[in-house]
Amino acid sequence: MNSVLKLTMPSDPRYLSVVRSVIERYASLIGFGEEDCRWITLAVHEALTNIMRHAYHGKEDQPIEISMGEAQGGIEVVLLDHGQGVRPEQLAGRPLDDVRPGGLGTHMIREIMDKVHYAPYADRNELRMWKAKPAAGD
Amino acid sequence: MNSVLKLTMPSDPRYLSVVRSVIERYASLIGFGEEDCRWITLAVHEALTNIMRHAYHGKEDQPIEISMGEAQGGIEVVLLDHGQGVRPEQLAGRPLDDVRPGGLGTHMIREIMDKVHYAPYADRNELRMWKAKPAAGD
Amino acid sequence: MQIATRQAANATVVDVKGDIDLYNSPEIRKVILEELKEKHTARLVVNLTNVRYIDSSGVASLVEGLKVSKTMGSRFMLFGLSPAAREVLELSRLIRVFEVFASEAEALQAV
Amino acid sequence: MQIATRQAANATVVDVKGDIDLYNSPEIRKVILEELKEKHTARLVVNLTNVRYIDSSGVASLVEGLKVSKTMGSRFMLFGLSPAAREVLELSRLIRVFEVFASEAEALQAV
Ligand SMILES: Nc1ncnc2c1ncn2[C@@H]1O[C@H](COP(=O)(O)OP(=O)(O)O)[C@@H](O)[C@H]1O
Ligand SMILES: Nc1ncnc2c1ncn2[C@@H]1O[C@H](COP(=O)(O)OP(=O)(O)O)[C@@H](O)[C@H]1O
Secondary structure (H helix, E strand, C coil), rough: CEEEEEEEEEEEEHHHHHHHHHHHHHHHHHCHHHHHHHHHHHHHHHEEEEHHHHHHCCCCCEEEEEEEEEEEEEEEEEEEECCCCCCCCHCCCCHHHHHHHCCCCCHHHHHHHHEEEEEEECCCEEEEEEEEECCCCC | CEEEEEEECCCCCHHHHHHHHHHHHHHCCCCCHHHHHHHHHHHHHHHHHHHHHHHHCCCCCCEEEEEEEEEECCEEEEEEECCCCCCCCCCCCCCCCCCCCCCHHHHHHHHCCEEEEEEEEECCEEEEEECCCCCCCC | CEEEEEEEEEEEEEEECCEEEECHHHHHHHHHHHHHHHHCCCEEEEEEECCCCHHHHHHHHHHHHHHCCCCCEEEEEEEECCHHHHCCCCHCCCCHHHHEECCCHHHCCCC | EEEEEEEECCCCEEECCEEECCHHHHHHHHHHHHHHHCCCCCCEEEEECCCCCCHHHHHHHHHHHHHHHHCCCCCEEEEECCCCHHHHHCCCCCHHEEEEEECCHHHHHHH
16 A cells, blocks of 8 residues: 555544544545545444454553555555454454344444455554445446 | 644645644644634645645655644644755745735744744754634633 | 433433544433433433434444333434434444434324 | 636636635636636636635635736636635735625626
Protein backbone atom coordinates (compact mmCIF):
# COMPACT_ATOMS: atom_id res chain seq x y z
CA MET A 1 0.00 0.00 0.00
CA ASN A 2 0.99 3.54 -0.65
CA SER A 3 -0.12 4.84 2.72
CA VAL A 4 -0.97 8.50 2.36
CA LEU A 5 -2.72 9.51 5.55
CA LYS A 6 -1.66 8.36 8.97
CA LEU A 7 -3.49 9.24 12.14
CA THR A 8 -2.33 8.56 15.68
CA MET A 9 -4.91 8.68 18.46
CA PRO A 10 -5.32 7.54 22.06
CA SER A 11 -7.60 4.59 22.78
CA ASP A 12 -10.31 6.95 24.03
CA PRO A 13 -13.80 6.52 22.50
CA ARG A 14 -14.19 10.29 22.66
CA TYR A 15 -12.15 10.66 19.48
CA LEU A 16 -14.04 8.08 17.43
CA SER A 17 -16.21 10.69 15.74
CA VAL A 18 -13.13 12.61 14.57
CA VAL A 19 -11.64 9.46 13.09
CA ARG A 20 -14.91 8.56 11.39
CA SER A 21 -14.93 11.87 9.61
CA VAL A 22 -11.39 11.27 8.28
CA ILE A 23 -12.21 7.81 6.97
CA GLU A 24 -15.48 8.93 5.39
CA ARG A 25 -13.84 11.90 3.63
CA TYR A 26 -10.86 9.93 2.47
CA ALA A 27 -12.97 7.12 1.02
CA SER A 28 -15.10 9.67 -0.79
CA LEU A 29 -12.02 11.45 -2.13
CA ILE A 30 -10.61 8.31 -3.73
CA GLY A 31 -13.89 7.48 -5.44
CA PHE A 32 -16.27 5.54 -3.21
CA GLY A 33 -19.95 6.46 -3.31
CA GLU A 34 -21.80 7.85 -0.33
CA GLU A 35 -23.19 4.53 0.87
CA ASP A 36 -19.86 2.70 0.56
CA CYS A 37 -18.19 5.53 2.48
CA ARG A 38 -20.64 5.01 5.33
CA TRP A 39 -20.00 1.26 5.34
CA ILE A 40 -16.21 1.59 5.27
CA THR A 41 -16.42 4.11 8.09
CA LEU A 42 -18.54 1.73 10.14
CA ALA A 43 -16.12 -1.16 9.60
CA VAL A 44 -13.10 0.88 10.67
CA HIS A 45 -15.02 2.28 13.61
CA GLU A 46 -15.96 -1.22 14.77
CA ALA A 47 -12.37 -2.39 14.46
CA LEU A 48 -11.23 0.60 16.53
CA THR A 49 -13.76 -0.05 19.28
CA ASN A 50 -12.59 -3.68 19.37
CA ILE A 51 -9.03 -2.52 19.93
CA MET A 52 -10.19 -0.20 22.70
CA ARG A 53 -12.24 -2.87 24.45
CA HIS A 54 -10.37 -6.10 23.80
CA ALA A 55 -6.74 -5.23 23.10
CA TYR A 56 -6.53 -2.35 25.61
CA HIS A 57 -9.31 -3.51 27.98
CA GLY A 58 -10.83 -0.05 28.18
CA LYS A 59 -7.61 1.82 29.05
CA GLU A 60 -8.06 5.15 27.31
CA ASP A 61 -4.50 6.46 26.99
CA GLN A 62 -2.95 3.81 24.78
CA PRO A 63 -1.79 4.53 21.21
CA ILE A 64 -3.65 3.46 18.10
CA GLU A 65 -2.30 4.14 14.64
CA ILE A 66 -4.54 4.28 11.58
CA SER A 67 -3.05 4.35 8.08
CA MET A 68 -5.03 4.62 4.91
CA GLY A 69 -4.16 4.49 1.27
CA GLU A 70 -5.00 2.98 -2.06
CA ALA A 71 -3.89 -0.53 -3.01
CA GLN A 72 -4.80 -2.73 -5.96
CA GLY A 73 -7.78 -0.70 -7.01
CA GLY A 74 -9.24 -0.40 -3.54
CA ILE A 75 -8.95 1.29 -0.18
CA GLU A 76 -6.65 -0.21 2.41
CA VAL A 77 -6.87 0.71 6.08
CA VAL A 78 -4.34 -0.64 8.57
CA LEU A 79 -4.81 -0.40 12.33
CA LEU A 80 -1.92 -0.91 14.73
CA ASP A 81 -2.08 -1.37 18.48
CA HIS A 82 0.31 -2.47 21.20
CA GLY A 83 -2.27 -4.12 23.41
CA GLN A 84 -3.11 -7.72 24.07
CA GLY A 85 -3.28 -9.77 20.89
CA VAL A 86 -5.28 -12.91 20.30
CA ARG A 87 -4.88 -15.78 17.89
CA PRO A 88 -6.56 -14.78 14.62
CA GLU A 89 -9.17 -17.53 14.93
CA GLN A 90 -10.31 -16.06 18.26
CA LEU A 91 -11.29 -12.89 16.49
CA ALA A 92 -14.81 -14.11 15.86
CA GLY A 93 -18.28 -13.05 16.82
CA ARG A 94 -21.26 -15.15 17.75
CA PRO A 95 -23.69 -16.75 15.27
CA LEU A 96 -25.90 -13.98 13.96
CA ASP A 97 -29.16 -15.82 14.57
CA ASP A 98 -28.52 -15.86 18.31
CA VAL A 99 -30.14 -12.63 19.46
CA ARG A 100 -28.11 -11.10 22.29
CA PRO A 101 -26.07 -7.97 22.82
CA GLY A 102 -22.47 -7.98 21.54
CA GLY A 103 -20.53 -10.14 19.13
CA LEU A 104 -21.54 -8.11 16.09
CA GLY A 105 -18.45 -6.07 15.29
CA THR A 106 -16.29 -8.72 13.65
CA HIS A 107 -19.24 -9.87 11.52
CA MET A 108 -19.90 -6.34 10.34
CA ILE A 109 -16.25 -5.84 9.47
CA ARG A 110 -16.12 -9.05 7.46
CA GLU A 111 -19.38 -8.36 5.66
CA ILE A 112 -18.38 -4.83 4.71
CA MET A 113 -14.74 -5.26 3.71
CA ASP A 114 -13.51 -7.57 0.94
CA LYS A 115 -10.37 -8.64 2.78
CA VAL A 116 -9.61 -8.65 6.49
CA HIS A 117 -6.30 -9.84 7.85
CA TYR A 118 -5.38 -9.80 11.52
CA ALA A 119 -1.83 -10.52 12.67
CA PRO A 120 -0.53 -10.40 16.25
CA TYR A 121 3.22 -9.67 16.22
CA ALA A 122 5.62 -9.57 19.17
CA ASP A 123 5.53 -5.78 19.44
CA ARG A 124 2.17 -4.94 17.90
CA ASN A 125 -1.12 -6.21 16.51
CA GLU A 126 -1.98 -5.35 12.95
CA LEU A 127 -5.39 -5.40 11.32
CA ARG A 128 -5.47 -4.87 7.55
CA MET A 129 -8.75 -4.23 5.81
CA TRP A 130 -9.26 -3.80 2.09
CA LYS A 131 -12.27 -3.05 -0.06
CA ALA A 132 -12.40 -2.86 -3.86
CA LYS A 133 -13.51 0.37 -5.47
CA PRO A 134 -16.74 0.23 -7.44
CA ALA A 135 -16.03 -0.55 -11.09
CA ALA A 136 -16.02 2.60 -13.24
CA GLY A 137 -19.53 3.32 -14.45
CA ASP A 138 -21.21 1.72 -11.44
CA MET B 1 0.70 20.60 25.01
CA ASN B 2 -0.81 17.23 25.55
CA SER B 3 -0.95 16.34 21.86
CA VAL B 4 -3.74 13.85 21.36
CA LEU B 5 -4.28 13.57 17.63
CA LYS B 6 -1.48 13.49 15.12
CA LEU B 7 -2.01 13.35 11.40
CA THR B 8 0.67 12.80 8.76
CA MET B 9 -0.14 13.77 5.19
CA PRO B 10 1.67 14.46 1.92
CA SER B 11 1.92 18.06 0.72
CA ASP B 12 -0.82 17.45 -1.83
CA PRO B 13 -3.74 19.95 -1.81
CA ARG B 14 -6.03 17.03 -2.61
CA TYR B 15 -6.06 16.01 1.04
CA LEU B 16 -6.86 19.44 2.46
CA SER B 17 -10.56 18.72 2.77
CA VAL B 18 -9.87 15.60 4.83
CA VAL B 19 -7.65 17.55 7.20
CA ARG B 20 -10.21 20.33 7.51
CA SER B 21 -12.79 17.84 8.68
CA VAL B 22 -10.43 16.55 11.40
CA ILE B 23 -9.65 20.04 12.71
CA GLU B 24 -13.29 21.11 12.66
CA ARG B 25 -14.46 18.00 14.51
CA TYR B 26 -11.68 18.12 17.03
CA ALA B 27 -12.25 21.79 17.85
CA SER B 28 -15.95 21.10 18.29
CA LEU B 29 -15.24 18.11 20.52
CA ILE B 30 -13.14 20.13 22.95
CA GLY B 31 -15.76 22.84 23.27
CA PHE B 32 -15.49 25.48 20.54
CA GLY B 33 -18.71 26.77 19.01
CA GLU B 34 -19.61 26.27 15.38
CA GLU B 35 -18.28 29.60 14.16
CA ASP B 36 -14.98 29.30 16.04
CA CYS B 37 -14.55 25.80 14.63
CA ARG B 38 -14.87 27.21 11.12
CA TRP B 39 -12.34 29.93 11.87
CA ILE B 40 -9.80 27.59 13.42
CA THR B 41 -10.20 25.26 10.47
CA LEU B 42 -9.58 28.12 8.06
CA ALA B 43 -6.44 29.23 9.92
CA VAL B 44 -4.93 25.74 9.92
CA HIS B 45 -5.92 25.28 6.29
CA GLU B 46 -4.18 28.53 5.32
CA ALA B 47 -1.05 27.53 7.19
CA LEU B 48 -1.04 24.17 5.41
CA THR B 49 -1.40 25.73 1.98
CA ASN B 50 1.51 28.06 2.85
CA ILE B 51 3.69 25.08 3.64
CA MET B 52 2.68 23.44 0.36
CA ARG B 53 3.39 26.54 -1.71
CA HIS B 54 6.25 28.24 0.08
CA ALA B 55 8.14 25.61 2.06
CA TYR B 56 7.72 22.79 -0.49
CA HIS B 57 7.31 24.98 -3.61
CA GLY B 58 4.37 22.95 -4.87
CA LYS B 59 6.03 19.54 -4.58
CA GLU B 60 3.15 17.25 -3.64
CA ASP B 61 4.87 14.26 -2.07
CA GLN B 62 6.57 15.87 0.91
CA PRO B 63 5.56 15.09 4.50
CA ILE B 64 3.52 17.43 6.71
CA GLU B 65 2.71 16.57 10.30
CA ILE B 66 -0.24 18.09 12.13
CA SER B 67 -0.63 17.66 15.89
CA MET B 68 -3.51 18.95 17.91
CA GLY B 69 -4.28 19.05 21.55
CA GLU B 70 -5.43 21.18 24.44
CA ALA B 71 -3.07 23.57 26.22
CA GLN B 72 -3.71 26.28 28.78
CA GLY B 73 -7.44 26.40 28.24
CA GLY B 74 -7.23 26.51 24.48
CA ILE B 75 -6.58 24.52 21.33
CA GLU B 76 -3.02 24.14 20.14
CA VAL B 77 -2.19 23.02 16.62
CA VAL B 78 1.40 22.41 15.57
CA LEU B 79 2.48 21.99 11.94
CA LEU B 80 5.83 20.49 11.03
CA ASP B 81 7.49 20.47 7.63
CA HIS B 82 10.95 19.68 6.29
CA GLY B 83 10.90 22.18 3.46
CA GLN B 84 12.56 25.53 2.98
CA GLY B 85 12.26 27.71 6.06
CA VAL B 86 12.31 31.49 6.19
CA ARG B 87 13.21 33.96 8.90
CA PRO B 88 10.09 34.48 11.05
CA GLU B 89 9.83 38.15 10.05
CA GLN B 90 9.54 37.12 6.39
CA LEU B 91 6.35 35.30 7.19
CA ALA B 92 4.22 38.31 6.47
CA GLY B 93 1.53 39.26 4.01
CA ARG B 94 0.86 42.52 2.25
CA PRO B 95 -1.02 45.47 3.70
CA LEU B 96 -4.69 44.58 3.63
CA ASP B 97 -5.80 47.80 1.99
CA ASP B 98 -3.77 47.00 -1.11
CA VAL B 99 -6.29 45.09 -3.23
CA ARG B 100 -4.52 42.36 -5.15
CA PRO B 101 -4.54 38.59 -5.24
CA GLY B 102 -2.44 36.79 -2.61
CA GLY B 103 -0.80 37.80 0.64
CA LEU B 104 -3.90 37.08 2.72
CA GLY B 105 -3.10 33.80 4.43
CA THR B 106 -0.74 35.01 7.16
CA HIS B 107 -3.12 37.86 8.03
CA MET B 108 -6.02 35.47 8.36
CA ILE B 109 -4.00 33.15 10.58
CA ARG B 110 -2.96 36.00 12.88
CA GLU B 111 -6.44 37.45 13.08
CA ILE B 112 -8.05 34.13 13.88
CA MET B 113 -5.57 32.61 16.32
CA ASP B 114 -4.52 34.19 19.62
CA LYS B 115 -0.89 33.10 19.39
CA VAL B 116 1.16 32.19 16.34
CA HIS B 117 4.78 31.17 16.63
CA TYR B 118 6.94 30.13 13.68
CA ALA B 119 10.37 28.63 14.19
CA PRO B 120 12.72 27.32 11.47
CA TYR B 121 15.05 24.67 12.93
CA ALA B 122 17.92 22.86 11.22
CA ASP B 123 15.87 19.76 10.44
CA ARG B 124 12.33 21.12 10.36
CA ASN B 125 10.07 24.16 10.45
CA GLU B 126 7.51 24.41 13.18
CA LEU B 127 4.41 26.56 13.29
CA ARG B 128 2.51 26.64 16.59
CA MET B 129 -0.93 28.17 16.74
CA TRP B 130 -3.05 28.58 19.84
CA LYS B 131 -6.54 29.91 20.45
CA ALA B 132 -8.29 30.32 23.80
CA LYS B 133 -11.54 28.50 24.38
CA PRO B 134 -14.61 30.65 24.87
CA ALA B 135 -15.16 31.36 28.57
CA ALA B 136 -17.77 29.05 30.08
CA GLY B 137 -21.21 30.52 29.66
CA ASP B 138 -20.33 32.42 26.46
CA MET C 1 -25.35 12.90 21.85
CA GLN C 2 -28.37 14.20 23.76
CA ILE C 3 -30.98 12.03 25.37
CA ALA C 4 -34.30 12.95 26.98
CA THR C 5 -37.46 11.12 28.01
CA ARG C 6 -41.05 12.28 27.88
CA GLN C 7 -44.57 10.91 28.30
CA ALA C 8 -46.76 10.56 25.22
CA ALA C 9 -50.19 8.96 25.44
CA ASN C 10 -49.72 5.48 26.90
CA ALA C 11 -45.95 5.35 26.43
CA THR C 12 -42.62 6.80 27.47
CA VAL C 13 -40.64 8.15 24.54
CA VAL C 14 -36.84 8.32 24.63
CA ASP C 15 -35.62 11.03 22.24
CA VAL C 16 -32.04 10.55 21.13
CA LYS C 17 -30.09 13.11 19.15
CA GLY C 18 -26.62 12.69 17.62
CA ASP C 19 -24.41 9.67 16.98
CA ILE C 20 -24.75 6.55 19.13
CA ASP C 21 -21.35 4.94 19.51
CA LEU C 22 -19.06 3.35 22.08
CA TYR C 23 -18.48 6.80 23.59
CA ASN C 24 -22.07 7.39 24.58
CA SER C 25 -23.98 4.11 24.28
CA PRO C 26 -23.50 3.46 28.05
CA GLU C 27 -25.66 6.53 28.63
CA ILE C 28 -28.49 5.40 26.37
CA ARG C 29 -28.28 1.91 27.89
CA LYS C 30 -28.61 3.39 31.37
CA VAL C 31 -31.68 5.46 30.47
CA ILE C 32 -33.41 2.53 28.78
CA LEU C 33 -32.73 0.08 31.62
CA GLU C 34 -33.81 2.62 34.25
CA GLU C 35 -37.12 3.15 32.47
CA LEU C 36 -37.77 -0.57 32.18
CA LYS C 37 -36.40 -1.91 35.46
CA GLU C 38 -36.97 0.92 37.91
CA LYS C 39 -39.89 2.86 36.50
CA HIS C 40 -41.54 -0.28 35.15
CA THR C 41 -42.55 1.53 31.99
CA ALA C 42 -45.05 -0.66 30.15
CA ARG C 43 -44.37 0.80 26.68
CA LEU C 44 -40.97 2.24 25.85
CA VAL C 45 -40.55 3.92 22.47
CA VAL C 46 -37.10 4.98 21.25
CA ASN C 47 -37.11 7.91 18.82
CA LEU C 48 -34.16 7.57 16.42
CA THR C 49 -35.25 10.33 14.03
CA ASN C 50 -32.27 12.50 14.92
CA VAL C 51 -29.71 9.71 15.02
CA ARG C 52 -27.52 9.66 11.94
CA TYR C 53 -25.05 7.06 13.03
CA ILE C 54 -25.26 3.97 15.21
CA ASP C 55 -22.51 1.42 15.84
CA SER C 56 -22.55 -2.13 17.19
CA SER C 57 -22.36 -0.95 20.79
CA GLY C 58 -25.44 1.18 20.15
CA VAL C 59 -27.17 -1.82 18.60
CA ALA C 60 -26.11 -3.87 21.64
CA SER C 61 -27.79 -1.35 23.97
CA LEU C 62 -31.00 -1.62 21.98
CA VAL C 63 -30.82 -5.42 22.02
CA GLU C 64 -30.31 -5.33 25.77
CA GLY C 65 -33.34 -3.05 26.14
CA LEU C 66 -35.38 -5.47 24.05
CA LYS C 67 -34.31 -8.46 26.17
CA VAL C 68 -35.03 -6.71 29.47
CA SER C 69 -38.41 -5.55 28.18
CA LYS C 70 -39.31 -9.19 27.44
CA THR C 71 -38.32 -10.25 30.97
CA MET C 72 -40.33 -7.39 32.46
CA GLY C 73 -43.35 -8.01 30.23
CA SER C 74 -43.05 -4.53 28.71
CA ARG C 75 -43.13 -3.41 25.10
CA PHE C 76 -40.00 -2.00 23.38
CA MET C 77 -40.38 -0.11 20.11
CA LEU C 78 -38.23 1.92 17.73
CA PHE C 79 -39.18 4.57 15.20
CA GLY C 80 -37.62 7.10 12.86
CA LEU C 81 -34.65 5.03 11.68
CA SER C 82 -32.38 6.91 9.28
CA PRO C 83 -31.23 4.94 6.23
CA ALA C 84 -27.83 4.53 7.91
CA ALA C 85 -29.29 3.23 11.18
CA ARG C 86 -31.57 0.86 9.29
CA GLU C 87 -28.62 -0.45 7.27
CA VAL C 88 -26.69 -1.22 10.44
CA LEU C 89 -29.61 -3.14 11.97
CA GLU C 90 -30.03 -5.01 8.70
CA LEU C 91 -26.33 -5.83 8.50
CA SER C 92 -26.47 -7.27 12.00
CA ARG C 93 -29.63 -9.24 11.02
CA LEU C 94 -31.43 -7.63 13.94
CA ILE C 95 -33.95 -5.48 12.15
CA ARG C 96 -36.51 -8.31 12.30
CA VAL C 97 -36.31 -8.81 16.08
CA PHE C 98 -37.31 -5.21 16.82
CA GLU C 99 -40.71 -3.61 16.48
CA VAL C 100 -39.85 -0.82 14.06
CA PHE C 101 -42.33 1.94 13.12
CA ALA C 102 -42.11 4.75 10.61
CA SER C 103 -43.41 7.46 12.91
CA GLU C 104 -44.20 8.23 16.52
CA ALA C 105 -47.94 8.18 15.81
CA GLU C 106 -47.70 4.65 14.40
CA ALA C 107 -45.64 3.45 17.35
CA LEU C 108 -48.08 4.92 19.88
CA GLN C 109 -51.10 3.42 18.10
CA ALA C 110 -49.59 -0.06 17.77
CA VAL C 111 -51.59 -2.72 19.60
CA MET D 1 -15.96 21.14 -6.74
CA GLN D 2 -18.09 21.49 -9.86
CA ILE D 3 -18.16 24.51 -12.08
CA ALA D 4 -20.44 25.38 -15.02
CA THR D 5 -21.31 28.50 -16.99
CA ARG D 6 -24.62 29.53 -18.49
CA GLN D 7 -26.26 32.54 -20.11
CA ALA D 8 -28.91 34.45 -18.15
CA ALA D 9 -30.44 37.64 -19.55
CA ASN D 10 -27.57 40.03 -20.24
CA ALA D 11 -24.96 38.14 -18.26
CA THR D 12 -22.91 34.97 -18.03
CA VAL D 13 -23.40 33.13 -14.76
CA VAL D 14 -20.68 30.90 -13.32
CA ASP D 15 -22.26 28.30 -11.01
CA VAL D 16 -19.83 26.88 -8.49
CA LYS D 17 -20.61 23.93 -6.24
CA GLY D 18 -18.48 22.58 -3.39
CA ASP D 19 -15.46 23.93 -1.54
CA ILE D 20 -13.10 26.41 -3.21
CA ASP D 21 -9.58 25.79 -1.95
CA LEU D 22 -6.00 25.50 -3.16
CA TYR D 23 -6.86 22.15 -4.72
CA ASN D 24 -9.40 23.51 -7.17
CA SER D 25 -9.11 27.31 -7.24
CA PRO D 26 -6.87 27.10 -10.38
CA GLU D 27 -9.91 25.68 -12.18
CA ILE D 28 -12.26 28.46 -11.15
CA ARG D 29 -9.56 31.03 -11.97
CA LYS D 30 -9.22 29.54 -15.45
CA VAL D 31 -12.96 29.65 -16.15
CA ILE D 32 -13.30 33.24 -14.95
CA LEU D 33 -10.31 34.52 -16.92
CA GLU D 34 -11.42 32.68 -20.05
CA GLU D 35 -14.86 34.30 -19.88
CA LEU D 36 -13.39 37.75 -19.39
CA LYS D 37 -10.33 37.67 -21.64
CA GLU D 38 -11.32 35.33 -24.45
CA LYS D 39 -15.09 35.52 -24.60
CA HIS D 40 -15.11 39.21 -23.66
CA THR D 41 -18.11 38.68 -21.42
CA ALA D 42 -19.47 42.11 -20.49
CA ARG D 43 -21.18 40.97 -17.26
CA LEU D 44 -19.84 38.03 -15.31
CA VAL D 45 -21.82 36.85 -12.30
CA VAL D 46 -20.40 34.24 -9.94
CA ASN D 47 -22.99 32.14 -8.11
CA LEU D 48 -21.64 31.11 -4.71
CA THR D 49 -24.93 29.74 -3.34
CA ASN D 50 -23.59 26.20 -3.23
CA VAL D 51 -20.14 27.07 -1.93
CA ARG D 52 -19.77 26.30 1.74
CA TYR D 53 -16.07 26.94 2.13
CA ILE D 54 -13.63 29.31 0.45
CA ASP D 55 -9.96 29.81 1.35
CA SER D 56 -7.49 32.58 0.56
CA SER D 57 -6.54 31.05 -2.77
CA GLY D 58 -10.23 31.07 -3.72
CA VAL D 59 -10.45 34.70 -2.63
CA ALA D 60 -7.31 35.41 -4.69
CA SER D 61 -8.98 33.97 -7.81
CA LEU D 62 -11.99 36.21 -7.27
CA VAL D 63 -9.74 39.25 -6.74
CA GLU D 64 -7.91 38.38 -9.93
CA GLY D 65 -11.21 38.14 -11.80
CA LEU D 66 -12.21 41.53 -10.43
CA LYS D 67 -8.93 43.14 -11.53
CA VAL D 68 -9.08 41.65 -15.03
CA SER D 69 -12.72 42.74 -15.38
CA LYS D 70 -11.66 46.32 -14.63
CA THR D 71 -8.94 46.18 -17.29
CA MET D 72 -11.36 44.74 -19.82
CA GLY D 73 -14.12 47.19 -18.93
CA SER D 74 -16.45 44.37 -17.87
CA ARG D 75 -18.57 43.96 -14.80
CA PHE D 76 -17.78 41.31 -12.13
CA MET D 77 -20.42 40.39 -9.57
CA LEU D 78 -20.95 37.84 -6.81
CA PHE D 79 -24.12 36.50 -5.26
CA GLY D 80 -25.33 33.87 -2.82
CA LEU D 81 -22.50 34.07 -0.28
CA SER D 82 -22.87 31.60 2.56
CA PRO D 83 -22.17 32.98 6.05
CA ALA D 84 -18.78 31.22 5.95
CA ALA D 85 -17.80 32.68 2.56
CA ARG D 86 -18.92 36.15 3.65
CA GLU D 87 -16.87 35.87 6.84
CA VAL D 88 -13.75 35.01 4.85
CA LEU D 89 -14.20 38.00 2.55
CA GLU D 90 -14.79 40.20 5.58
CA LEU D 91 -11.73 38.87 7.37
CA SER D 92 -9.61 39.67 4.33
CA ARG D 93 -11.20 43.14 4.16
CA LEU D 94 -12.24 42.41 0.60
CA ILE D 95 -15.99 42.29 0.91
CA ARG D 96 -16.22 46.02 0.11
CA VAL D 97 -14.27 45.83 -3.16
CA PHE D 98 -16.70 43.34 -4.70
CA GLU D 99 -20.21 43.94 -5.96
CA VAL D 100 -22.10 41.47 -3.79
CA PHE D 101 -25.81 40.69 -4.29
CA ALA D 102 -28.21 38.57 -2.31
CA SER D 103 -29.75 36.76 -5.27
CA GLU D 104 -29.28 36.06 -8.96
CA ALA D 105 -32.26 38.26 -9.82
CA GLU D 106 -30.72 41.23 -8.00
CA ALA D 107 -27.36 40.72 -9.68
CA LEU D 108 -28.93 40.51 -13.13
CA GLN D 109 -31.02 43.63 -12.55
CA ALA D 110 -28.14 45.73 -11.21
CA VAL D 111 -27.40 48.76 -13.36
N1 LIG E 1 -8.79 -6.08 18.30
C1 LIG E 1 -9.05 -7.17 19.05
N2 LIG E 1 -8.12 -7.62 19.93
C2 LIG E 1 -8.38 -8.70 20.68
N3 LIG E 1 -9.51 -9.42 20.62
C3 LIG E 1 -10.47 -9.03 19.78
C4 LIG E 1 -10.30 -7.90 18.95
N4 LIG E 1 -11.42 -7.76 18.20
C5 LIG E 1 -12.25 -8.75 18.54
N5 LIG E 1 -11.69 -9.55 19.48
C6 LIG E 1 -12.31 -10.77 20.07
O1 LIG E 1 -13.36 -11.21 19.18
C7 LIG E 1 -14.63 -11.25 19.88
C8 LIG E 1 -15.77 -10.82 18.94
O2 LIG E 1 -15.69 -9.42 18.66
P1 LIG E 1 -16.96 -8.66 18.13
O3 LIG E 1 -17.60 -9.48 17.04
O4 LIG E 1 -16.55 -7.30 17.74
O5 LIG E 1 -17.99 -8.60 19.32
P2 LIG E 1 -17.84 -8.04 20.79
O6 LIG E 1 -16.70 -7.09 20.72
O7 LIG E 1 -19.15 -7.40 21.06
O8 LIG E 1 -17.55 -9.22 21.65
C9 LIG E 1 -14.44 -10.30 21.05
O9 LIG E 1 -15.31 -10.63 22.12
C10 LIG E 1 -12.97 -10.52 21.42
O10 LIG E 1 -12.79 -11.65 22.20
N1 LIG F 1 5.15 28.11 5.71
C1 LIG F 1 5.88 29.05 5.06
N2 LIG F 1 7.15 28.79 4.70
C2 LIG F 1 7.89 29.72 4.08
N3 LIG F 1 7.42 30.95 3.75
C3 LIG F 1 6.17 31.28 4.07
C4 LIG F 1 5.33 30.34 4.74
N4 LIG F 1 4.14 30.94 4.93
C5 LIG F 1 4.21 32.19 4.41
N5 LIG F 1 5.43 32.40 3.89
C6 LIG F 1 5.90 33.66 3.28
O1 LIG F 1 5.02 34.72 3.70
C7 LIG F 1 4.40 35.34 2.57
C8 LIG F 1 2.97 35.75 2.87
O2 LIG F 1 2.14 34.62 2.99
P1 LIG F 1 0.58 34.76 2.84
O3 LIG F 1 0.12 35.91 3.66
O4 LIG F 1 -0.04 33.45 3.19
O5 LIG F 1 0.28 35.14 1.33
P2 LIG F 1 0.67 34.36 -0.01
O6 LIG F 1 0.93 32.96 0.38
O7 LIG F 1 -0.54 34.53 -0.88
O8 LIG F 1 1.89 35.09 -0.53
C9 LIG F 1 4.51 34.34 1.44
O9 LIG F 1 4.50 34.94 0.18
C10 LIG F 1 5.83 33.64 1.77
O10 LIG F 1 6.91 34.38 1.27
